[in-house]
Amino acid sequence: xxxxxxxxxxxxxxxxxxxxxxxxxxxxxxxxxxxxxxxxxxxxxxxxxxxxxxxxxxxxxxxxxxxxxxxxxxxxxxxxxxxxxxxxxxxxxxxxxxxxxxxxxxxxxxxxxxxxxxxxxxxxxxxxxxxxxxxxxxxxxxxxxxxxxxxxxxxxxxxxxxxxxxxxxxxxxxxxxxxxxxxxxxxxxxxxxxxxxxxxxxxxxxxxxxxxxxxxxxxxxxxxxxxxxxxxxxxxxxxxxxxxxxxxxxxxxxxxxxxxxxxxxxxxxxxxxxxxxxxxxxxxxxxxxxxxxxxxxxxxxxxxxxxxxxxxxxxxxxxxxxxxxxxxxxxxxxxxxxxxxxxxxxxxxxxxxxxxxxxxxxxxxxxxxxxxxxxxxxxxxxxxxxxxxxxxxxxxxxxxxxxxxxxxxxxxxxxxxxxxxxxxxxxxxxxxxxxxxxxxxxxxxxxxxxxxxxxxxxxxxxxxxxxxxxxxxxxxxxxxxxxxxxxxxxxxxxxx
Amino acid sequence: xxxxxxxxxxxxxxxxxxxxxxxxxxxxxxxxxxxxxxxxxxxxxxxxxxxxxxxxxxxxxxxxxxxxxxxxxxxxxxxxxxxxxxxxxxxxxxxxxxxxxxxxxxxxxxxxxxxxxxxxxxxxxxxxxxxxxxxxxxxxxxxxxxxxxxxxxxxxxxxxxxxxxxxxxxxxxxxxxxxxxxxxxxxxxxxxxxxxxxxxxxxxxxxxxxxxxxxxxxxxxxxxxxxxxxxxxxxxxxxxxxxxxxxxxxxxxxxxxxxxxxxxxxxxxxxxxxxxxxxxxxxxxxxxxxxxxxxxxxxxxxxxxxxxxxxxxxxxxxxxxxxx
Ligand SMILES: Nc1ncnc2c1ncn2[C@@H]1O[C@H](COP(=O)(O)OP(=O)(O)OP(=O)(O)O)[C@@H](O)[C@H]1O
Ligand SMILES: [Mg+2]
Numbered sequence: 001x002x003x004x005x006x007x008x009x010x011x012x013x014x015x016x017x018x019x020x021x022x023x024x025x026x027x028x029x030x031x032x033x034x035x036x037x038x039x040x041x042x043x044x045x046x047x048x049x050x051x052x053x054x055x056x057x058x059x060x061x062x063x064x065x066x067x068x069x070x071x072x073x074x075x076x077x078x079x080x081x082x083x084x085x086x087x088x089x090x091x092x093x094x095x096x097x098x099x100x101x102x103x104x105x106x107x108x109x110x111x112x113x114x115x116x117x118x119x120x121x122x123x124x125x126x127x128x129x130x131x132x133x134x135x136x137x138x139x140x141x142x143x144x145x146x147x148x149x150x151x152x153x154x155x156x157x158x159x160x161x162x163x164x165x166x167x168x169x170x171x172x173x174x175x176x177x178x179x180x181x182x183x184x185x186x187x188x189x190x191x192x193x194x195x196x197x198x199x200x201x202x203x204x205x206x207x208x209x210x211x212x213x214x215x216x217x218x219x220x221x222x223x224x225x226x227x228x229x230x231x232x233x234x235x236x237x238x239x240x241x242x243x244x245x246x247x248x249x250x251x252x253x254x255x256x257x258x259x260x261x262x263x264x265x266x267x268x269x270x271x272x273x274x275x276x277x278x279x280x281x282x283x284x285x286x287x288x289x290x291x292x293x294x295x296x297x298x299x300x301x302x303x304x305x306x307x308x309x310x311x312x313x314x315x316x317x318x319x320x321x322x323x324x325x326x327x328x329x330x331x332x333x334x335x336x337x338x339x340x341x342x343x344x345x346x347x348x349x350x351x352x353x354x355x356x357x358x359x360x361x362x363x364x365x366x367x368x369x370x371x372x373x374x375x376x377x378x379x380x381x382x383x384x385x386x387x388x389x390x391x392x393x394x395x396x397x398x399x400x401x402x403x404x405x406x407x408x409x410x411x412x413x414x415x416x417x418x419x420x421x422x423x424x425x426x427x428x429x430x431x432x433x434x435x436x437x438x439x440x441x442x443x444x445x446x447x448x449x450x451x452x453x454x455x456x457x458x459x460x461x462x463x464x465x466x467x468x469x470x471x472x473x474x475x476x477x478x479x480x481x482x483x484x485x486x487x488x489x490x491x492x493x494x495x496x
Numbered sequence: 497x498x499x500x501x502x503x504x505x506x507x508x509x510x511x512x513x514x515x516x517x518x519x520x521x522x523x524x525x526x527x528x529x530x531x532x533x534x535x536x537x538x539x540x541x542x543x544x545x546x547x548x549x550x551x552x553x554x555x556x557x558x559x560x561x562x563x564x565x566x567x568x569x570x571x572x573x574x575x576x577x578x579x580x581x582x583x584x585x586x587x588x589x590x591x592x593x594x595x596x597x598x599x600x601x602x603x604x605x606x607x608x609x610x611x612x613x614x615x616x617x618x619x620x621x622x623x624x625x626x627x628x629x630x631x632x633x634x635x636x637x638x639x640x641x642x643x644x645x646x647x648x649x650x651x652x653x654x655x656x657x658x659x660x661x662x663x664x665x666x667x668x669x670x671x672x673x674x675x676x677x678x679x680x681x682x683x684x685x686x687x688x689x690x691x692x693x694x695x696x697x698x699x700x701x702x703x704x705x706x707x708x709x710x711x712x713x714x715x716x717x718x719x720x721x722x723x724x725x726x727x728x729x730x731x732x733x734x735x736x737x738x739x740x741x742x743x744x745x746x747x748x749x750x751x752x753x754x755x756x757x758x759x760x761x762x763x764x765x766x767x768x769x770x771x772x773x774x775x776x777x778x779x780x781x782x783x784x785x786x787x788x789x790x791x792x793x794x795x796x797x798x799x800x801x802x803x804x805x806x807x808x809x810x811x812x813x814x815x816x817x818x819x820x
Contacts, residue, residue: 051696051697070696070699070701071696071697071698071699072699072700072701075699081697083697085693085694085697087694087697087698088694088698089686089687089690089691089694089695089698089757090690091500091686091689091690091757091758092683092686092687092690096683096686097698100683100687100698100699100700101680101698101699103680103683108679109674109678109679110677110678110679110680110683112678135500
């Protein structure tokens with residue numbers, strides 16, 4: 001065995017995140033680490049890389065016990081890691097991020113030219129060609145993710161750890177990353193892969209270990225497991241009936257809620273017309289960079305539109321800023337919740353109440369009992385795993401943080417809610433829960449716009465799907481015409 | 497063009513325009529004499545501002561440097577008066593002392609996770625107090641070696657004098673630039689300023705870097721103290737009051753983000769020279785009150801903070817435009 005973990009135990013105040021966990025990693029295998037949000041996956045990884053100190057247990061690399069005290073030590077041991085949270089710096093250049101700690105030097109000084117050349121070569125493997133001398137912060141989330149992966153791969157002499165590395169990537173990019181991972185596996189590296197995308201797990205991995213509530217439930221070869229069984233291991237129960245696709249139903253006539261006419265902005269998305277009905281779910285499909293997020297941002301007034309207008313039944317709306325949009329009853333849960341969404345030191349309750357409080361104005365505080373009720377409600381509805389509503393949100397697991405940010409916007413009870421990738425990083429159980437919640441809210445009259453790169457999710461939840469390509473709205477699918485094939489064909493440009 | 501270099505270009509542009517205005521009014525200002533004086537008069541400030549830049553880049557602040565300069569002057573003056581040691585070993589002793597002092601502050605900031613503001617504020621009172629402990633009056637320095645230091649210069653074309661301390665300041669700036677942009681230590685500083693937690697996950701040795709940068713700031717404050725004692729020829733416990741704030745102002749005018757993670761050491765030099773230029777202008781004019789220096793510096797600071805806010809907005813909207 002390349003890596004053996006025995007009896008790994010780690011507690012945080014008031015809870016045991018890992019309870020005597022065993023885990024083996026062989027050279028030349030991709031080993032999936034699965035489990036619900038809060039199961040302890042990231043904690044296991046951080047104990048392994050020295051980001052946390054373990055309370056008890058033994059970790060051995062190639063037979064020798066290791067106890068890394070910092071992530072640097074783990075790197076020096078040949079363990080490269082992509083952490084679930086952001087692990088690159090937006091204020092450094094792409095090359096600096098990629099090469100940090102391994103900069104080529106001449107006469108003791110960093111050799112910028114060699115560094116840039118090496119950085120470019122590293123990225124070529126993933127099919128991206130960008131100016132490596134620009135600040136990382138000027139690139140999209142997807143590119144940053146690939147850069148993080150490239151960096152970890154370069155650092156991993158023996159073990160590569162990927163904690164939800166594909167959350168913001170589209171199918172093509174995932175393919176490139178997997179190709180690199182397979183190449184490394186064939187070279188004899190051990191790879192730990194954490195993901196909530198079960199398709200990707202079945203596609204890539206050789207073995208699976210499932211954690212639940214900090215305990216190891218099972219380790220199996222992937223060939224010996226099917227999906228249903230796997231989900232049962234993860235949730236500790238069978239997944240309730242899959243969410244029924246609403247698109248199979250006949251489209252319903254609805255009163256119109258909002259008309260977007262000729263709204264567009266140069267460099268973001270070409271002018272489009274879109275009418276959203278009351279209680280309708282509109283899905284936006286398209287590849288990365290096709291203008292999905294831009295459409296959502298324009299609709300919310302994050303960037304002023306150039307021309308066009310937005311109307312509701314009472315007349316035109318001036319959506320010049322998010323503030324104005326919120327006042328008009330809009331809500332927007334952005335894609336990049338990892339960095340933009342949370343105030344890590346504030347409690348779950350405060351994070352949920354944040355947007356609502358901002359709308360009411362600080363002069364009219366939300367009564368504490370009301371805040372408590374709201375927080376408890378959403379903790380239950382979204383199944384946020386926490387020891388209580390007063391826990392600082394930064395101490396939740398990644399997926400549970402996402403849920404809390406989603407709750408913030410739901411609590412606003414907007415009439416039009418824009419969700420950019422609402423289920424990213426959320427486990428299968430909670431995933432179904434969120435789709436069901438969207439369904440219920442729309443039945444109560446809320447209109448929702450969903451941006452998602454997961455076709456299944458879009459199809460499950462949308463009444464209508466708009467397909468974008470090259471920053472243009474190219475197709476609109478409704479009712480029974482919504483299917484993976486039709487959407488893929490529209491994305492590829494075969495139907496208009 | 498890189499947006500993060502914009503404040504630097506703005507600083508340089510402002511300096512050039514300001515110099516041009518001065519020159520139009522007083523043609524005599526465009527001479528190596530004035531340049532030489534500018535470097536000499538601001539040598540101690542420039543040196544200490546380089547240290548401040550590094551600390552601020554790492555996301556910290558060092559409020560102790562003004563007091564450390566005063567302490568250094570007193571230490572040298574008293575040692576030379578009372579012990580009969582040659583200045584060189586006294587310098588070495590002093591630099592070891594101030595570096596250690598900085599390292600201790602860095603250690604506290606890192607180990608006890610205390611805010612740099614508080615720790616260095618305490619350091620400021622401590623160092624000033626120590627200066628008073630040595631004696632409370634001004635002590636002149638009369639060692640012949642000092643005379644040599646004060647009169648050493650290189651004659652530039654045009655009769656300008658690049659004094660020893662002016663040249664030293666330029667060297668320190670160059671060394672600071674190399675350190676910030678060409679070494680791993682420098683990259684670590686930017687990384688810490690960009691986000692501690694992330695930097696740690698990326699493998700920045702946070703403790704070592706923090707201790708080192710405050711030690712460096714202490715070292716440079718000690719060096720600035722030596723330069724200041726050469727410049728004034730004495731030690732006085734009340735000297736250099738508020739120098740830490742002037743240095744911070746120079747850093748910000750030089751285009752460094754006060755919250756850390758972005759900026760250039762070269763910008764700080766321009767910031768120091770810009771402030772010096774305003775002073776020189778007032779001297780040339782003769783009728784203006786020297787308080788105008790403060791007012792113009794205040795306005796400049798405001799301008800730069802606005803500029804940085806604007807840039808932040810700009811880069812954010814560009815980022816959003818280039819997103820998914
Ligand atoms: N720094 C911390 N302080 C306190 N509790 C923590 C901390 N980090 C994690 N926890 C708790 O430990 C538990 C396991 O968290 P972990 O991040 O390992 O989950 P995960 O399996 O990675 O989940 P996800 O799929 O959501 O990323 C959670 O209940 C979380 O609240
Ligand atoms: Mg996790």
